[in-house]
Amino acid sequence: MRFVPVALAAAIGVAALSTAVMGQKPDAQIDPRSVAIVEQARAAQHAGNLEQANDLLESALAVDPKNRTAFMALAEIAKAQGLPGKSIRFYREALELEPNDLAALAGQGDALVQKGAVTKARENLAKLKKLCTATCPEEARLAAVIEKGPPPAVLSAQASSKVPTPGEEQKTRKPE
Template identity: 30%
Template structure:
């Protein structure tokens, strides 16, 4: 008669049950770990902090040319974070773009009260000076940027370009 040299039926069944239990346990550990990692990765600062969301949306509005919307959103940011120099800077930029130059100047003044070396505000205020015909003011900001950016930086390059364009059009006339 034929004899099976494999494990008796009872032990195979027991082994299968043990294997199933181990696999189930492993899967449950993996699911817990994945769920934990997912929940950590989904913590979005913009949803947990309204000022960050408004800042991101305001900045996006600036870059898409929706300056009134940007001002509205960024004013909400500075109401919650009065020392947010970047928000004040984008407000000033937006005011300048819609022609509200006094409000732009006031916004840049606020930036400098928070951070006197804010490169973006130095560039944008320099461009405001040019819009007002104040070449010497723009050159003062350029000199500050040259000290802050010994090799070069985007803000320095942009203000240099704006001054070059201004002098090509208006000559070296001083401001009003």
């Protein structure tokens, strides 16, 4: 008699959980309206209208937030605009939806190199090597980008932002 309320509560909890899970749509089913908006955005991007493409892609994500293609396209636009940090964030969103997406791993690695985070880009390359059974074009492309290194502007910014050690401070100071 003492276990009846506990058993009843557990049964209700299991029933509620199973109906909530059954009510969700699978990740593979993207809303067709969102897919159509992504196609419009791709056309605007190819026409060179990055702002309109960006707006359309954000609309596609409002319609269906699980549209990984929209996140990938937003990342490409951010990279084209010279915003590697924003690009990395969009690739991360795509990777949260599908952690084994080769194109997203390679794109994020490329953006990491543009930002100067070569070590993190090498981590992405290692993930790509694990995922690719044979040679992948994504793996080869990311390896080439890492080999080339970050752009010169990033390298000079990193060099100028180094903090001198206490011994170096005394060497660079002028006598009073």
